Amino acid sequence: xxxxxxxxxxxxxxxxxxxxxxxxxxxxxxxxxxxxxxxxxxxxxxxxxxxxxxxxxxxxxxxxxxxxxxxxxxxxxxxxxxxxxxxxxxxxxxxxxxxxxxxxxxxxxxxxxxxxxxxxxxxxxxxxxxxxxxxxxxxxxxxxxxxxxxxxxxxxxxxxxxxxxxxxxxxxxxxxxxxxxxxx
Amino acid sequence: xxxxxxxxxxxxxxxxxxxxxxxxxxxxxxxxxxxxxxxxxxxxxxxxxxxxxxxxxxxxxxxxxxxxxxxxxx
Numbered sequence: 001x002x003x004x005x006x007x008x009x010x011x012x013x014x015x016x017x018x019x020x021x022x023x024x025x026x027x028x029x030x031x032x033x034x035x036x037x038x039x040x041x042x043x044x045x046x047x048x049x050x051x052x053x054x055x056x057x058x059x060x061x062x063x064x065x066x067x068x069x070x071x072x073x074x075x076x077x078x079x080x081x082x083x084x085x086x087x088x089x090x091x092x093x094x095x096x097x098x099x100x101x102x103x104x105x106x107x108x109x110x111x112x113x114x115x116x117x118x119x120x121x122x123x124x125x126x127x128x129x130x131x132x133x134x135x136x137x138x139x140x141x142x143x144x145x146x147x148x149x150x151x152x153x154x155x156x157x158x159x160x161x162x163x164x165x166x167x168x169x170x171x172x173x174x175x176x177x178x179x180x181x182x183x184x
Numbered sequence: 185x186x187x188x189x190x191x192x193x194x195x196x197x198x199x200x201x202x203x204x205x206x207x208x209x210x211x212x213x214x215x216x217x218x219x220x221x222x223x224x225x226x227x228x229x230x231x232x233x234x235x236x237x238x239x240x241x242x243x244x245x246x247x248x249x250x251x252x253x254x255x256x257x258x
Contacts, residue, residue, distance in 0.1 A: 030228055033232070114211065
């Protein structure tokens with residue numbers, strides 16, 4: 001009945017066939033799923049990607065040399081996987097670089113463009129905004145939002161220096177805020 | 185219901201509506217904060233873990249990574 005609290009059925013924890021790898025999945029699956037979801041914009045595709053990324057990681061575990069953190073390694077697999085799945089990304093982008101300049105230089109509203117009135121539709125609005133940005137800006141913003149990654153690691157994942165990340169990030173934030181305010 | 189109590193009820197409804205809107209409004213200081221908030225709302229469906237676990241059952245045991253070899257002393 002509406003308005004009455006619904007008692008959630010208790011779901012027993014999953015018994016992993018490989019408990020060590022299960023622990024890795026439990027620790028990192030949320031950030032991997034989120035990245036895949038926002039890069040591809042489709043929950044079903046993001047679920048498939050998360051499964052495939054962890055399966056690839058399991059198979060490649062022997063080649064993981066520990067030069068980077070395991071989360072960075074998983075992110076790299078995810079980025080490669082999503083890019084392979086979506087090779088037409090650049091063609092599908094709504095805006096060319098020239099248009100991007102418009103997003104960056106457009107005069108924004110005087111109030112904070114990141115103020116939202118309706119939190120429940122926020123995810124949809126964020127997705128629409130990210131879809132407007134170039135692949136590089138989208139990737140940078142999503143990776144930097146993970147507080148566990150340093151600028152150096154983000155640079156490593158996006159094949160550039162940490163200084164380049166800082167410089168582009170400033171423009172990416174501006175482009176995001178401008179596009180975000182247009183979807184209110 | 186007389187007109188005075190009707191008016192009071194309308195005022196109460198309006199007030200409730202306004203305070204509801206205030207609760208829904210949220211201000212983020214940065215794009216990263218907004219994205220972190222978004223990420224926190226999203227859960228990985230359990231079906232993914234279940235499917236992965238089934239897939240792992242059909243996989244040969246992977247070779248030990250450098251750190252596993254280091255820990256086990258191989």
